[in-house]
Amino acid sequence: MSPMRAPALADPARRASAAVIAIVVFVLAGVAAARSVRPPEARPAAAPAGEFSAGRAFQQVEAIATRPHPVGSAAQDEVRERLLTTLRGLGLSPEVQDAVSVQGAGLSSSAGGTGLAHVRNIVTVIPGTASTGRVFLVAHYDSVQTGPGGNDDAAGTSAILETARALLAGPRPRNDVVLVLTDGEEACLCGAKAFVDQHPLARDGGVVLNLEARGSSGPAIMFETTEKNSRLVDVYGSAPHPVGTSFAVEIYRLMPNDTDFTAFKDAGFAGLNAAYIDGAAIYHAPTDVPGVMDQDSLQHHGDNALALTRALGDRDLSTLTSGEDATYFPMPGGLVRYPGSLVWPFALLAVLAVAALAWLARRRGLITGRRLAAAAGLTLIPLLLAPVLAQALWLLLTLIRPGYAELPIDPYRPGWYRLAVLALTAAVLFGWFALFRRRVGPAALAVAGLGWLAALGVALAAVTPGGSYLAALPALAGAIAGIAAVHLPGWAQVAAVTAGGLVAVVILLPTVIMLFPALGLHLGAAGAFLAVLLGLALLPVIDLIHPAVSGQRGLAAARARRLGGLPALAAALAAIVLTVVGLSADRFDAEHPAPTQLMYALDADTNTARWISDEPRTQEWTSQYVSGDLHRVDDTLPSFGPEEVRTGTAQPASLPAPNLTLTADTRSGDTRTMRLRLTPQRQARLVTLHVAADSPVTSAVVGGREVPIGEPATDGPWGFGFVFHAPPPGGVEITLTVRAPGQVRFRAMDGSDGLTALPGFQPRPADVGAVGSHTSELLAVAKTYTL
16 A cells, blocks of 8 residues: 555555546646746847846847957957947946956966956946945956857846846936946956955945856856845845745855855855856857857846846845845745744754654554664665766766766756656666565655655755755655645545645755756766655655555566566666667767867977877877876976876977066065066966975065965975966066075966967867867966076
């Protein structure tokens, strides 16, 4: 019998009817839950003036993302002038903040050492009528050097322009709204840091809404907040399409990733950070062109940004902060949210409810203590096996398609593979349940599954409180439904356990949908694990589709056991079919090229050159340049620190090295204060300088900005270093205080684009592309100086 089923449903016909009804209910609930995390339909350019129109915003995207425009480039100058013209056309008075900035403490540069950049932020204000504070709309308008940034972050920039247009078409807000289009985000987050550290408008703080993109489609997810976010989340919940989860915020806080939002958060601003993240195969790549953008995602960004700006623009911002974080998650119809102070009560209540269910089930003779203990141990099988198989599937896919390993998050068309992971998880659950259902009993397995959910809810409450609801609430709902079902007759039991399962579907399914693109198939184990949790919460309903074995003998029991294995077999076959279909559908071609990573480094000391690639498994195209094992190159290229790469001999090109000159020198004992000028001798987008480890640096000023020294080097010839993005044509001024009585060795390097013009370079075939990394396509020239 089903874990909580009355004898009336032992009849096969009624049991089949109950199964069909439950499946239909869950399918409908699943569709509704999935729709709650889908972006709205894009509005055309002819939409009313007071509304956000993705059609209008997309016209800006097409103008911004015509070609790569990294910080300091001529293309970036053109984009900046267009943005200034657009803002002036709206009746605003934008200014350009021209500054040198140092990236925040604890952040690592894209090219090794502390990051700096010469940035030009665009700043303008929509004045409020009686301001209580400032609302900051932030996006970066630079791109990486390898791609035009059609989504990252022309989407955010264009959304802010369209939001400003819509705001100006209606009544002015009460509070000042400041538009901040930052420069140098991709290089070192230096534009945002320059604004919060140096601009007068940032002195009093405020509320920031940062708009990002890490893909080409999907909902605009609010994935990060500042601490004590309860009232901010309440405001976000009033947006037309709120999609976010406190679990994502908790996970992001544990990750090393950063956006412009980090600088504002560290400076004490309150705020929200949002991005759409699906379709991440184009992230930072040449394929991030306007044509791949799903304009529904842009509409989602803009709808929420406009609504939140209006809501925040009309309230007293001094009352916005609260004393705790909120727990929140999406569901059909809006955003569920409750105070973080309820996390532990819900987690503990779930444990008590499951314990009460176990006691009641044992008293009714549905389980025994021994069977419950066995079920608890056996439940570890799907919890561990499904994630392992999900990772094994990804490993298999990368063996078949080595180019997958170079994609940042996901393949170009990951949908079939995600379904394969879910089918694989279903196969594990169905197979496990069919195997142990008769041995320990369905009730014991169901109670044990809820027990693991409750235990995980407590663990998450201790480690990541915002994620506790994922396990605690389904466990609580399932346990309450089970307790009710024990006291109810047949069909009422089905209704009770179905209601308990619906809570799990509404809570867990949207998170599974969001987690796959967030972490990618290379971390498919996370999605499989959450899918297992959902399956455990649905065990009472899953039991309805398994033929009853209890009380049957002989051929009838054998037939029931064989039929019980059919769902597992069907799910396993589905996983295989979906994988094959995925491999067939997701082939590399001219529009979806296999990414490769290659750079060129010239050592001006010896006039020797190397091709360099950090591909974990060398691909066919790259193998014509590099070979051998992975090894470090920080002896001659300290900018790449501990990175392990493969190298190959290259033809030396006629390229001048950066020039390092000593302009002033003051000595006091064993200390030297040296004024230096580092000047690239060619068009470079970055320069780096590293000091020998045996000459410790005690203070450094670069481009007029004090640079943190950090810990002294212990495992290499080079110590303190920095990378300066968008160096001025006249060079970078540096003042170093060094503990060294004699001469000091320096390693200078500059980097540019132009890999394809080098001797020996073979053009890529149409189906081979470039990885969207900061060192991809880099042409570096390095030289040692002793001064």
